[in-house]
Amino acid sequence: MEKKHQTRDKHSDFSPLRSAAVASGAGLTMLTCIGLCVYAGLRCDEYFGTSPWGLVGGSLLGGVSGIWSVIKQMLRK
Amino acid sequence: MHLHTGTHVVTELFGMQVNLDTIFTTWLAAIIVILVTLAATRGRAMVPSGIQNAMEMLVEALCNQFQDNIGHKYRQVATWLLTLFLFIFTSNQLGLLPTNHLTASPTNDVNTTLGLAIASSLAIHFYYLKNKGFGHWIGHFFKPFSLFVVMNLVEEVARPITLAMRLFGNILAGEILLEVLYALAPWLVPMIWIAFSLFVGAVQAYIFTTLVSIYLKESVE
Numbered sequence: 001m002e003k004k005h006q007t008r009d010k011h012s013d014f015s016p017l018r019s020a021a022v023a024s025g026a027g028l029t030m031l032t033c034i035g036l037c038v039y040a041g042l043r044c045d046e047y048f049g050t051s052p053w054g055l056v057g058g059s060l061l062g063g064v065s066g067i068w069s070v071i072k073q074m075l076r077k
Numbered sequence: 078m079h080l081h082t083g084t085h086v087v088t089e090l091f092g093m094q095v096n097l098d099t100i101f102t103t104w105l106a107a108i109i110v111i112l113v114t115l116a117a118t119r120g121r122a123m124v125p126s127g128i129q130n131a132m133e134m135l136v137e138a139l140c141n142q143f144q145d146n147i148g149h150k151y152r153q154v155a156t157w158l159l160t161l162f163l164f165i166f167t168s169n170q171l172g173l174l175p176t177n178h179l180t181a182s183p184t185n186d187v188n189t190t191l192g193l194a195i196a197s198s199l200a201i202h203f204y205y206l207k208n209k210g211f212g213h214w215i216g217h218f219f220k221p222f223s224l225f226v227v228m229n230l231v232e233e234v235a236r237p238i239t240l241a242m243r244l245f246g247n248i249l250a251g252e253i254l255l256e257v258l259y260a261l262a263p264w265l266v267p268m269i270w271i272a273f274s275l276f277v278g279a280v281q282a283y284i285f286t287t288l289v290s291i292y293l294k295e296s297v298e
Binding site: 025068 | 227232235236242243283291
């Protein structure tokens with residue numbers, strides 16, 4: 001009986017609208033993080049003459065930052 | 078075919094280019110929000126009806142959502158979030174008025190959406206500093222451990238850009254498609270798209286406000 005109540009509470013905490021709002025941002029967040037870091041990497045290559053390592057580093061950092069940002073958004077609630 | 082949507086009347090002010098139409102429609106949206114809110118709150122009755130009833134239903138539904146997202150301290154930021162929702166919702170619907178390109182949504186200009194997103198980001202940091210102090214604010218960039226500082230900083234920069242681009246893209250695309258549909262099939266089809274755009278405008282205002290409220294959770298709780 002208690003288990004049944006717990007399950008119901010867990011379900012009532014779920015808001016489809018809020019989840020849709022968070023999900024709609026996930027892809028764009030990834031894209032923005034990768035875009036920002038790739039741009040920063042390209043500018044670094046241009047300034048320091050380190051081509052293509054700035055771009056490579058920027059792409060990797062952007063991908064990881066994007067995934068981290070999406071995970072944080074999902075875990076917030 | 079020449080598209081009017083997305084083109085602006087530009088003037089120069091203090092060496093900067095200013096989109097005059099965006100400024101006028103922003104003022105118009107703000108005036109509409111103020112007038113509707115005044116009409117809803119003047120002469121309040123115990124048993125609400127008309128505009129008071131509609132506004133109370135909207136505010137109650139949004140406040141319940143904010144409480145779910147932020148927690149019991151949501152009242153600290155409720156006014157900010159409600160103003161944000163009402164302004165974005167009104168702005169999104171302005172472009173659907175049949176005014177022969179006289180009015181466009183201020184949210185179809187990236188300057189407006191970026192302004193709203195940057196202001197929201199600053200509010201998130203302001204409430205963090207106010208509620209938890211400078212030490213905790215600096216510390217939250219180094220969570221869960223110090224190696225994550227770069228990723229957290231990238232996220233801080235990406236957050237307002239993401240918020241702004243989503244709103245801007247959706248509203249601009251909706252208005253461009255509406256103009257194209259008017260040119261291609263001027264009778265029934267645009268009406269269906271206008272009905273859908275009303276829904277999209279409300280959903281986009283809701284998404285923007287909900288995401289800001291989720292970001293504010295850490296600052297307020």
